[in-house]
Amino acid sequence: MGYERQKDFGTPESTSNEMVTLTIDGREVSVPAGTSVMRAASESGGHIPKLCATDNVKAFGSCRLCLVEIEGARGTPASCTTPVAAGMKVKTQTPRLEKLRKGVMELYISDHPLDCLTCSANNDCELQDEAAAVGLRDVRYGYEGANHLGGAVDGSNPYFSFASDKCIVCSRCVRACDEVQGTFALTVDGRGFASMISAGQTVDDFLTSECVSCGACVQACPTSALMEKSVKEHGKPERSVVTTCAYCGVGCAFRAEMKGEQLIRMVPWKDGKANHGHSCVKGRFAWGYANHKDRITKPMIREKITDPWREVSWEEAIRFSADKIKTIKAEHGPSALGGITSSRCTNEESFLVQKLVRAGFGSNNTDTCARVCHSPTGYGLSTTFGTSAGTQNFDSADHTDVFLVIGANPTDAHPVFGSRIKRRLRKGAKMIVVDPRRIDLVKSPKIEAAHHLPLQPGTNVAVLTSLAHVIVTEGLADEDFIRERCDWDEYQDWARFVSDEKHSPEFLEAVTRVPAQTVREAARLFATGGNGAIYYGLGVTEHSQGSSTVMAIANLAMVTGNIGREGVGVNPLRGQNNVQGACDMGSFPHELSGYRHISDAATRKLFEDDWGVALDPEPGLRIPNMLDAAVDGSFKAIYIQGEDILQSDPDTHHVAAGLAAMDCVIVHDLFLNETANYAHVFLPGSTFLEKAGTFTNAERRIQPVRKVMEPANGYQDWQVTQLLANAIGCDWNYKHASEILAEISRLTPTFAGVTWERVINGDQLQWPVTDKAPNGSPIMHVDGFVRGKGKFVVTEYVPTDEKTGPRFPLLLTTGRILSQYNVGAQTRRTGNQVWHSEDVLEIHPTDAENRGLATGDFARLASRAGETTLRVEVTEKVAPGVVYTTFHHPDTQANVVTTDNSDWATNCPEYKVTAVQVTPSNGPSEWQEEYADLTAMARRIEAMEPAE
Amino acid sequence: MDINKLSRMANQIAANFEANGHDKAVEETRVHIWKYWDPRMKAQIFGDTSQLSPIAKDAIEQLKAEAEAA
Incomplete structure (x- = not known):
């Protein structure tokens, strides 16, 4: 268009x-x-x-x-x-209106620079348009009197500037910040003629203010007062393409506004059903990584990881990879081969990678990054409800009366939905936060949680069971709902279990450290406060009892009747853009697309008939098992698409040992990531702007990804997978992602009604899309649970093996920050670095004082797995005894410290609980220095010989 | 693969089913390992059950008997 x-x-x-x-x-x-x-x-x-x-x-x-x-x-x-x-x-x-409007517009224009031809908003300016619309031809008032011309320009924000002389003080920016984003960072300072837009206090500029750079103010501005720097530099876009953001699982729809093949700006699309025209700093502005100088666009190979990389043609790289795979398969069998699909890539690309592993390699050793985030969601919700996904659409939050947010920090990790929650809270809904940290939803401008349960990390199950104890023993259970919708016998077993005095808030207070009265009041509010909705994140799943916690959440929703209608439900907030999709696509080693176990002969036959190969009926290895098997010598080669397991997975030393033990590591990515330090083949990847396909967001909404420019590396990622598949003997001939989607729909009952045309035409399909629900299912389990009767599961609290003691007296929990994304590979290569250029360790003032640490000091963070150093920030956001950091920066690599403990059901790592000690330090640890040397060595690229 | 790690995993699974009573916990543990463990992991733990809890041990022995009968 x-x-x-x-x-x-x-x-x-x-x-x-x-x-x-x-x-x-x-x-x-x-x-x-x-x-x-x-x-x-x-x-x-x-x-x-x-x-x-x-x-x-x-x-x-x-x-x-x-x-x-x-x-x-x-x-x-x-x-x-x-x-x-x-x-x-x-x-x-009417003539009267025309005269009035001309008079008003004349006053505006009399204090506005008339440099339209050189203005960045020229021909895309509402003030200009409306001046034309009202027919203003003359301005009777000159510039001799007081005016605002020549006002200051605030260029502190990396992405947009504020030119006060272009500002008409309409306050659209202020209201967008208040009403849409909910940050209340902007204000109109002064009165009358002196009125001017101000970010924060008088001493602040946009960068130092509370502004979170969501872009709502820029989008709202009718002039060029608030304008993207990219537009100032390159000029007005000339076309736009609607596509889906490749950051978090909210799945915001954007208009990629283009000039030729150059992306000028990303503007949230008002018709996007997940974001309704709102955005965050990542999706709106942090797309510069696509053209960053670090991006690798040529394939590279090397025999040994100590060799420098050698740039080669695609043909040579694919042949090199295929030869290694075929040799390993011949010598060690298919079980020595595996692959990892990417939650950052499209459904079609994930589907092809798992197909390559199952049909091409001949094993079920396929896994995905959901292993380290939401695999417990799949297990827990599948067990209790029958479906491995959240139950609601985002719009459902507009009907929620009581939110229970546990182990999630939506304002940082899912900012657009976080704003949505805040908006609902400002309208009177209540909030219960269960989190060791005092996150923004506990208290920020104009909102305050009714209850904050600052639990000891690792005690989610104990807290949830004690909430259930109160609801059952105080007669607050919704028995009508339970009798109609759930297995009554299982409920009675569960009710007896939670009613035991040992699950009371008073008994568990010593374990959870949450005052019993707070638990009781929160339970009463959730059970009696109207529509109750539970939102959770990785603070639930990344524990040794991650799956139990998900099931305890499902129990809580069922016992209060909060399932199957608007405003309620169980809602996992997915970390990456296509975690939901990657899981749906059969990326896990034990199941085919649509969550059907590999041992099921009828399902297997469907795929075998379609693919023309026999499939192994036994489950394959999960990522941590692959690494164990590599160290053990039985797993030899891996194809990793769009995932950096060395940085993102726990116990970095063990990941490195596993990768180093393999004969062939193929990394398919945009950058030479940390995992590529151990790779033999680097296949350059394409960005979301360079490919077609679909992403599925946390609401199960299948959204289009449109190619807005040609891939810088020459191929979309699914095409690279196809090249590799064909080189090892497959016979694939996909011409477009739509053909892959057709295969997915053909083989996956929940996608039966999904077609490329419907997705592209904006049908907004939320799976399941079946004969029974031809237009999708925005809310699930409306008339009954997918599994039949809802299953109450007894979730005994089993304390983690990770315990504090004299050597490691503090508990480390890890998380994310607004401006960075996952391992930071994308956001670290954007202007977002200005907000978060290094991981820092949050520590309570008491713990800091005991160690002689002040904000900005270097500290050594050590666990039984390893140690690193980073700067500290002394803050009361964390409780005494708890420290917190992020894992966005490879220089820190917080996962050097995290252990190999994992969820009992899924092996999802226990990132959220690591016993550590913090001590003052002078600088980088020995490991950090060694790793810096390794990285420098591993990233050498052999100089190309000049052409003759 | 590391038998210590496999034993820890099996014991962890068993511990999370323990509240259901021994027999049910054994069955749940058996099904879980059958559904989610790769054959080489199963084979290895069949060979060394010395570190397993009673529930995990019973589950693994049942699985082993089934595998041998198949």
Whole structure:
């Protein structure tokens, strides 16, 4: 499509079911009650000039440009703040209105630079457009008097600047920050003529203020006052393509606004059903990694990992890889080969990688990065409900009365949905936070949790069981729901279990460190407060009892009847953009796409008939098992697409030993990541901007990924997998990702009704898409659970083996920060570095004082697995005895410290509980220095001989 | 593969089913390992059950008997 600004109806949509009919400029118009006159005019094809109104914030009525005449009404009311009424007769264009609007616009323009031809918003400026619309031709007031021309420009933010002389103080930015993002970082400072937009306090600029760079203010600005620096540098885009963000699992829809093959900016798409036109700093701005100088676009090989890399042709790289795979298979059998699919790649690409492993390599040794994040979700929700996915769509949150957020930090890790939660809280919903840290949802501007349960890391199951204890023993269980929807006998067994005094909040207080009264009050609120919805993240899954915690959450939802309708449910917040999809696609070693166990002969036959090969009926190795088997000598080669296991997986020393023991490590990625230090083949990958396919977000929404530019490396990732497959003897002939999606749909019942055309046409399909639910399933388990009766599972609290003691007296828990993403491979190569250029260790003031540490000091962080050093930040966000850091930077590699403990059911690593000691340090650890040397050695690229 | 690690994994699985009573826990543990463990992991633990808890040991011995009968 060509470039045109997204349609702006001026005021938000009304959700009323009641329709109202009125007349606008002689035309009869019917709109929902509560719609503004401005929006009614816009929806019916008209246009009322406006400046302070935009449809993602409430009407403000300050600019006085949108005046209309209404028959029988006095004066000329602002159409943005005037709701429609039955029989109303509106005139939007009259000589009187024309005169008034010209007068208003003349005043605006009299204090606005007339440098339109050199302005970055030229021809894409609402002020310019509306000046033309009102027919302003002359400005009677000169620049001699007081004005704002020559005002300061704040260029502190890496992505956008604020030019105060271009600002018309419409306050759209302030309201977007308040109402859409919920950060309240911006304000109108001063009064009258002195009014000006200010970020934070007087001493702040945008960078030092509370601004989180979501971009809502930039999007709202009607002039070039707030403008992307990329537009200033390159000019206005000339076309746009709607695609899906490749950062977190929210799955925001964006318009990639392009100039030729150059991406000018990413703008959140208003029609995106996951984000409704909002964005965060990552999706909106942090896409510069796509063209970063570190990006590798040519294949490289080497015989030994101590050799320098040698750039080769695609043919040579694929032949080299295939020869190694075939040799290893011949000598050691198929079980020596495996692969890892990527949650950053498309469904189609993940499907092909697991197909390559099963049908090409001949083993089931396929796994995916969900192993280290949400594999317990798959196990837990499948066991209790029958489906390995969350139950709700994001819109459901608008109907929630009580949120229970456990082990998740949505404002940092899922910021667009975090803003959505905050918006609902500002409307009166209640919040219960279960988290060792005082996250922003506990208290931030205009919101405050009703209860914060700051539990000891590793005691999720104990806290959830004690919440259930209160609900059952105080008679708050929804027995009607349970009798109708769940297995009653299993419920009674479970109810007896949780009712035991040893599961009471009072008994468990010594373990959880949460005051019993707080647990009791939180339980009562959740059980009686209306629609209760549970949202959780990796603070639930990344524990030795991750799967038990997921099942305990499901128990809590069932016992309170909070399943199967809007506003309730169990909602895993997925970390990466396509974690849900990668799991759906059969990436796990024990199951084929659609979560069907590999031992099921009928399912296997479907695939065998389609693929023309026999499949191994035994489950394969999980990632940690692959590494163990490599050290043991029975696992020899791995193909890793879009995943950096050396940095992201626990116990780095063991991961390194496993990789070093393999004969062939093929890394398929954008950059020479940490895992590539141990690779023999590097196959350059393509970014989400360079490929077609689909991503599935945390709501099970299957969304289109559109190719907006040609792959810099020459191939989309699925094409590279196909090259490798064919080189080892497969006969694949996919011409487009749509053909892979057709195969997925053919072989996966929950995708039966999914077609490329429907996805591209915006059908917004949320699986299952079946004959019974041809348009998808926004909310699951509406009439009954997928497994039949909901299953209550007894979840005994089994303390982790990871315990503090004299050597390691503190508990380390790890997490993410807003500006960085996962291992940081993408975001570290963007302007986001300005906010977080290194991992830091949060430590409570008491613990810091005991160790003589102050903010900014270097500290040694040691566990039984290893040690690293990093700077500390002394803060009360963490409780005494608990320290916290992120894992975004390879220089730190927090996973050197994490252990090989894992979830009992899925082997998801226990990242959230590591016993550590923190001591002052002078600088990098011995390991860090050795690793820096290794990296320098491993990344050497042999100089190319000049062509003759 | 490291038998210590495999034994720890099996014991961990058993411990999480223990609240269901011995017989049910043995059955749940057996099914879990059958569904999720690679054949080489099963083969190795069949050969050394010395570090296993009673529930895990019974589960592994049942699995081993089934494998031998197959």
